[in-house]
Amino acid sequence: xxxxxLGEASPRQSPGRRLSxxxxxxxxxxxxxxxxxxxxxxxxxYLGSLLVLLVSAFWTSDPxxxxxxxxxxxxxxxxxxxxxxxxxxxWRTIKMAALVTIACAVLAFPLAYYMARIASTRVRNLLVVxxxxxxFGSYLVKAYAWRTILSAEGAINWxxxxxxxxxxxxxxxxxxxxxxYLWLPYMVLPVYAGLERIPESLLEASAxxxxxxxxxxxxxxxxxxxxxxxxxxxxxxxxxxxxxxxPVLISSDQFIGTVIYREYGTALPVAAAYAFxxxxxxxxxxxxxxxxxxxxxx
Amino acid sequence: xxxxxxSGWAWVALGLLVAALAVVAAxxxxxxxxxxxxxxxxxxxxxLEEIQANAQEEGEVNLxxxxxxxxxxxxxxxxxxxxxxxxxxxxSDDMISLLQSGAYxxxxxxxxxxxxxxxxxxxxxxxxxxITNWDDIQEGIKNKDYNSRDGQPYGVPHGRGPNYxxxxxxxVPEDTDSWNVIWDDDQLEKYKGKISIYDDSIxxxxxxxxxxxxxxxxxxxxxxxxxxxxxxxxxxxxxxxAPYVGEYWPGDVVKQxxxxxxxxxxxxxxWPYQYVELQKANAPVAIVKPKEGTTGWSDTWMVYSQAExxxxxxxxxxxxxxxxxxxxxxxxxxxAPVNLKACDLTKNTNHCDEYHADDESWWDDVYYWTTxxxxxxxxxxxxxxxxxxxxxxxWTEIRG
Numbered sequence: 093x094x095x096x097x098l099g100e101a102s103p104r105q106s107p108g109r110r111l112s113x114x115x116x117x118x119x120x121x122x123x124x125x126x127x128x129x130x131x132x133x134x135x136x137x138y139l140g141s142l143l144v145l146l147v148s149a150f151w152t153s154d155p156x157x158x159x160x161x162x163x164x165x166x167x168x169x170x171x172x173x174x175x176x177x178x179x180x181x182x183w184r185t186i187k188m189a190a191l192v193t194i195a196c197a198v199l200a201f202p203l204a205y206y207m208a209r210i211a212s213t214r215v216r217n218l219l220v221v222x223x224x225x226x227x228f229g230s231y232l233v234k235a236y237a238w239r240t241i242l243s244a245e246g247a248i249n250w251x252x253x254x255x256x257x258x259x260x261x262x263x264x265x266x267x268x269x270x271x272x273y274l275w276l277p278y279m280v281l282p283v284y285a286g287l288e289r290i291p292e293s294l295l296e297a298s299a300x301x302x303x304x305x306x307x308x309x310x311x312x313x314x315x316x317x318x319x320x321x322x323x324x325x326x327x328x329x330x331x332x333x334x335x336x337x338x339p340v341l342i343s344s345d346q347f348i349g350t351v352i353y354r355e356y357g358t359a360l361p362v363a364a365a366y367a368f369x370x371x372x373x374x375x376x377x378x379x380x381x382x383x384x385x386x387x388x389x390x
Numbered sequence: 391x392x393x394x395x396x397s398g399w400a401w402v403a404l405g406l407l408v409a410a411l412a413v414v415a416a417x418x419x420x421x422x423x424x425x426x427x428x429x430x431x432x433x434x435x436x437x438l439e440e441i442q443a444n445a446q447e448e449g450e451v452n453l454x455x456x457x458x459x460x461x462x463x464x465x466x467x468x469x470x471x472x473x474x475x476x477x478x479x480x481x482s483d484d485m486i487s488l489l490q491s492g493a494y495x496x497x498x499x500x501x502x503x504x505x506x507x508x509x510x511x512x513x514x515x516x517x518x519x520x521i522t523n524w525d526d527i528q529e530g531i532k533n534k535d536y537n538s539r540d541g542q543p544y545g546v547p548h549g550r551g552p553n554y555x556x557x558x559x560x561x562v563p564e565d566t567d568s569w570n571v572i573w574d575d576d577q578l579e580k581y582k583g584k585i586s587i588y589d590d591s592i593x594x595x596x597x598x599x600x601x602x603x604x605x606x607x608x609x610x611x612x613x614x615x616x617x618x619x620x621x622x623x624x625x626x627x628x629x630x631x632a633p634y635v636g637e638y639w640p641g642d643v644v645k646q647x648x649x650x651x652x653x654x655x656x657x658x659x660x661w662p663y664q665y666v667e668l669q670k671a672n673a674p675v676a677i678v679k680p681k682e683g684t685t686g687w688s689d690t691w692m693v694y695s696q697a698e699x700x701x702x703x704x705x706x707x708x709x710x711x712x713x714x715x716x717x718x719x720x721x722x723x724x725x726a727p728v729n730l731k732a733c734d735l736t737k738n739t740n741h742c743d744e745y746h747a748d749d750e751s752w753w754d755d756v757y758y759w760t761t762x763x764x765x766x767x768x769x770x771x772x773x774x775x776x777x778x779x780x781x782x783x784x785w786t787e788i789r790g
Contacts, residue, residue: 155778155779157778345789
């Protein structure tokens with residue numbers, strides 16, 4: 093009906109038609125009307141709130157009431173650079189993020205390989221659902237479930253007991269397990285997608301040239317899928333770097349997130365200054381990831 | 391080559407961002423506004439009848455509370471028309487930043503929060519004329535430095551309690567009566583990885599309480615106002631303890647209850663609330679106020695100076711001081727009520743005796759939470775003490 097009436101009416105008389113002509117003639121307006129909402133979101137809501145926090149890194153707080161005092165100072169930065177505890181905590185967190193990333197990659201690769209190259213469509217679909225399933229569960233429920241599993245009386249120690257072994261679950265090793273569990277899907281999916289994108293013809297070409305499966309894997313498959321692994325590692329690394337709930341529940345050590353969370357209430361400027369550390373680490377990480385062509389695999 | 395220059399730009403951009411932030415921060419300097427200490431709250435009725443009428447219109451009250459504090463909320467809503475919304479605080483610092491967010495009408499604050507809130511003007515003096523239960527509140531708890539200024543009350547007392555030593559009776563001797571189980575070398579070795587400690591800088595005072603009793607040479611009087619030497623001794627003690635601690639519980643009562651139930655924690659500090667909950671679950675735990683004394687809290691309901699629902703908040707403060715609410719919360723949280731009329735209403739008829747509600751001498755060695763301050767909170771100008779900021783910085787270092 094509409095199309096008929098549009099066809100009958102003169103193009104100039106229909107407001108919709110006029111708008112579309114206007115947009116056609118003004119590509120800049122067209123672009124901005126497309127991007128206005130996301131730019132507003134990123135620029136004002138996301139960056140804006142971040143800037144408000146980071147600005148306070150250059151202020152100080154009243155030693156008694158902890159209220160923000162708007163007086164320019166670099167003491168907060170001096171403190172997090174000079175006091176060894178902040179360095180130790182940052183280093184511990186980065187190490188944890190790296191170890192979690194490696195564990196996720198090692199676990200995800202064979203699984204993704206099986207899903208992309210070997211499994212039947214039916215099994216593959218089932219596996220995709222199985223990998224995605226944990227993402228539907230609440231983060232807190234999973235973290236508390238792991239507290240129960242890692243407890244001295246929990247499932248792991250129950251299984252180890254007959255072997256005469258004991259595992260101290262509430263430790264950084266336990267935390268490493270929990271993080272690996274929590275972030276594994278974020279690694280599996282990009283790697284799976286990356287493997288699926290490799291054209292069959294390349295593998296056949298390698299075989300035609302006399303490459304056996306091992307050679308093909310290392311010379312063709314792995315280099316092609318590596319950017320996807322790096323893409324997945326961006327998630328596992330940054331999620332570990334910023335998390336503060338799992339460390340509180342599982343470990344008795346401090347991590348960047350837990351320090352910022354606690355100091356946020358009492359020494360906001362110090363927390364804000366410390367927030368520069370993970371930001372710098374992630375910026376550095378993304379630059380390396382870009383070099384490794386990971387962004388094309390996202 | 392091209393890519394290299396791109397990476398360079400990213401770092402330059404980050405550098406510029408930092409510089410820009412610094413400029414903004416410097417530009418804003420000097421514009422800090424002092425919290426104006428107005429004694430009146432906008433919108434509060436000028437008689438009890440008016441307050442009750444206004445409350446019907448407000449229809450709700452938003453409270454910051456220690457877990458389990460707000461009781462008989464349905465009855466309160468029925469009577470006043472104010473729906474009760476609560477938010478649990480985990481530490482006093484946490485509660486202060488919650489109140490300063492402006493989203494709440496008031497809360498139940500401990501001494502280390504109240505003295506700061508009275509200083510910043512985030513809370514205002516109350517008119518006790520509108521608190522019908524005021525006269526029934528124990529005189530000994532009114533007009534303390536943590537709930538009043540210049541004889542002017544800033545809130546309605548809620549109840550008090552000590553931070554107990556809690557232990558599993560199947561792992562720790564039942565006649566334990568000293569804090570040495572979490573401070574002494576040989577004891578620490580025994581309970582390594584099974585010790586549960588409150589994760590807040592105020593816990594430095596617990597070390598100071600122990601040092602006060604065991605190292606009189608340090609001359610600690612008030613465990614919250616420590617000189618450099620006393621402070622260093624307390625921090626050293628805590629650093630020695632840190633490797634043996636199994637868990638720091640950041641005001642997260644669920645986490646501690648779970649640990650004691652599973653046996654992952656066997657000894658440590660606790661609030662009576664966790665003990666009451668563990669008892670309900672039949673966990674083999676006991677609590678004791680050790681012979682060295684202990685830290686504790688005497689909490690106060692206070693109204694936010696810019697409360698959106700001040701009328702409901704006033705009625706709420708009165709409600710919590712009523713014998714019924716006092717009885718309910720005293721048993722639920724495991725604390726001593728401040729309105730002794732509650733003692734006739736508790737389900738356990740001995741509750742008030744067991745929690746020493748009317749036994750002032752029992753509280754002599756319970757040091758209520760307060761805020762460390764540079765002037766040592768005394769009139770002596772010759773001494774200086776470590777500030778709240780120092781405590782906070784030290785706590786991050788102790789945690790390592």
